[in-house]
Amino acid sequence: xxxxxxNIVIKVRAGKGGAGAVSFRREKYIPKGxxxxxxxxxxxxxxxxxxxxxxxxxxxFKDRIYKxxxxxFGMGQNRHGKDGQDLVIYxxxxxxxxxxxxxxxxxxxxxxxxxxxxAKGGMGGKGNAFFKTATxxxxxxxxxxxxxxxxxxLLNLKLIADVGLVGLPNVGKSTxxxxxxxxxxxxxxxxxxxxxxxxxxxxxxxxxxxxxxxxGIIEGAHRGMGLGLSFLQHIERVRIILFCIEAIxxxxxxxxxxxxxxxxxxxxxxPQRTSMILLTKSDVVNESILNKRVELLEKExxxxxxxxxxxxxNINILIEKLFLLME
Numbered sequence: 425x426x427x428x429x430x431n432i433v434i435k436v437r438a439g440k441g442g443a444g445a446v447s448f449r450r451e452k453y454i455p456k457g458x459x460x461x462x463x464x465x466x467x468x469x470x471x472x473x474x475x476x477x478x479x480x481x482x483x484x485f486k487d488r489i490y491k492x493x494x495x496x497f498g499m500g501q502n503r504h505g506k507d508g509q510d511l512v513i514y515x516x517x518x519x520x521x522x523x524x525x526x527x528x529x530x531x532x533x534x535x536x537x538x539x540x541x542x543a544k545g546g547m548g549g550k551g552n553a554f555f556k557t558a559t560x561x562x563x564x565x566x567x568x569x570x571x572x573x574x575x576x577x578l579l580n581l582k583l584i585a586d587v588g589l590v591g592l593p594n595v596g597k598s599t600x601x602x603x604x605x606x607x608x609x610x611x612x613x614x615x616x617x618x619x620x621x622x623x624x625x626x627x628x629x630x631x632x633x634x635x636x637x638x639x640g641i642i643e644g645a646h647r648g649m650g651l652g653l654s655f656l657q658h659i660e661r662v663r664i665i666l667f668c669i670e671a672i673x674x675x676x677x678x679x680x681x682x683x684x685x686x687x688x689x690x691x692x693x694x695p696q697r698t699s700m701i702l703l704t705k706s707d708v709v710n711e712s713i714l715n716k717r718v719e720l721l722e723k724e725x726x727x728x729x730x731x732x733x734x735x736x737x738n739i740n741i742l743i744e745k746l747f748l749l750m751e
Contacts, residue, residue, distance in 0.1 A: 428621075429482040430581040430658070433524045438543035439467025439492040439508035441569025444551035447500030448562070459563055460502050461552040465495030467545030467572040468508030472521055472579075474533035475514040479623070481579055484513070492543070495569055498551040505548055512539075518584040518661065524576035534584065534661075542577050546570035580657070583621055585636035586750060588659030590683055591668030593640030596704040596733055598622065600668065601637040603733040604743055621658040626743060633746055636662065641686050656690045664698045664749055671703040671714055671730060676721060698749060699727075706730040706737055 442464025449457025470492050490513055496505035521530045521540055531540035549567030556563060589597040605624025622637040638655040659665065667683055669676045680701065687694040701721055706714055714730055721728045729745070731738045 428480045429484070430480060430621075430655075431579060432481050432484050432486050433576055433578050434484055434486060434513075435489045435574070435576050436470040436511075436513075436543045437489055437491045437574040438470050438545040438572025439494040440571050441465070441467050441546035441548040442495035442497045442505035442508075443568045444549035444554070444566035445498035445500060445503075445505075446552045446564055446566045449501075458561065459552040459556050460500055461566055462498035462500070462503040463505065463551050463554065464498045464548030464567075464569045465505035465507040466548050467495045467569065468492030469510045469541050469545050470513065470543040470573075471510050471539055471541050472513045472515055472519075472531075472533065472577075473539040474517040474519060474536050476517075476536050478514055478516040480516060481519070481581055484515075484579070492545060492572065494572075495545065495548045498548065498566070502551070502553055507548075508545055510545075515579060516581055516583075518582050520580040520582065522578040522580065524578040527578075530577075543573040543575060546572045582660050583623055583636050583658040585623060585634040585659065585662050587633060587635040587664045587666060587746060588662040589635065589637045589666050589668055590659065590687065591640060591704075592670075592679065592683070595640070595668045595670050597637045597640070597668050599733040600702070600704065600731070601635060603736070603739055605635055621655055626746070628747060631747065631750065633750055641683060656687065656694075660691060660694070662697065664700070664746070665694065667699060667701045668704050669701060671706040671709045671717060673717075676701075676703070676717055677724065680721075680726075700745065700749075701726050701728045702742070703728065703730040705732060705734075707732040707735045 444464050445461035447461040449460045492511035493508035495508045498505045517536045519533045547570045549569045552563045552566045591597050601622055601624045605626050624635045626633040636658050638658055669679050673679050684695040703717055718728050729738055731742055
C-alpha cells in the first residue's frame with residue numbers, strides 16, 4: 425500500500441513537436457516533381473485529472489519527470505506526422521495544482537473528472553511543401569518542431585469531506601468514525617494513534633456524507649507541537665465540525681476554546697462553521713457528572729450530544745442529526 429502523501433512537487437515535460445519533412449514528389453515520368461514534405465505532429469500535452477479510486481498522492485514520485493510523447497516527423501507525399509499522445513496524471517478529487525516556483529494556483533480539482541493542462545506540447549514544424557512559392561519552386565529546408573513546455577508542479581491534497589472530527593489526541597475520534605461509517609482506522613488507547621487523515625462514508629439512499637478524522641490537536645500545534653496543524657487542510661472544505669471532547673474532561677470549555685484557537689490560527693473561518701460538541705466516552709462517567717458537563721456547555725449556547733462509540737449510546741441520534749444538518 426502506498427504511503428499516505430498529501431503534497432508533492434513533480435516535474436512535467438510536454439512532448440516536442442515533430443520536424444517537418446524535406447521531400448520531393450518522385451513518380452514515373454515525373455522526374456522533377458515539386459516539394460511534398462509534410463508537417464510534423466504536435467507534441468503531447470501533460471494533463472492532470474481528478475479520478476475516482478485515488479485517495480492520496482502516494483502513487484507519484486518527486487524525482488521522476490513525467491513526460492508526454494513527442495510528435496511524429498512529417499513524411500513525403502504531404503503526410504502529416506502523428507500527434508503525440510497526451511499524458512494524463514491521475515490525482516484524487518480535492519487536489520490543488522500550483523506552480524511550484526511562484527505558488528500561483530493553477531487549478532483546484534474539486535470534482536471527479538475535473539482536468540487541467542499543465543504543460544502544452546510543442547507545435548510541429550512545417551514541411552518543405554509549405555514553403556513553395558512562385559519564385560521558390562523547390563525549397564530544400566523545413567522547420568524543426570517546437571519544444572514542449574516544462575515546469576515544476578506542486579500538488580496539494582485537501583480531502584473532500586462534509587464533516588470533520590476535531591479533538592485532542594485519544595478522545596475516541598477514530599473509534600467514532602469506525603462506529604458510524606465504513607472506515608477502518610487504526611484504533612488503540614494511546615495518543616496519536618491517528619497519524620494520517622482517515623475518511624469514512626455514511627450512505628442513505630442517494631445521500632452520502634463523507635467524514636474526515638484528522639490526527640489529534642494539542643496546545644501549541646500551530647507552533648509545530650505534537651503533529652502540528654498540517655493535517656488541518658483536510659477539514660478546510662468541510663461544512664460541519666464535530667468537536668470531540670471526553671466526558672471525563674473536567675474543563676470542557678477550556679478544551680473547546682483551545683481547539684477553536686488552534687483552528688483559528690490555521691484558518692480564522694474554521695471556528696465559524698456549523699458545529700456540534702460530542703462528549704465522547706460517556707459510558708465511563710456517572711449520569712450526574714455527565715449532565716453537569718452538558719448543562720455547562722449548553723449554558724454557553726453550544727449544541728451538545730453525549731455519545732459512546734463502545735456501547736452505541738446516542739450514535740443513531742448523531743447520525744440523524746448529521747443528515748438533518750446536511751439538508
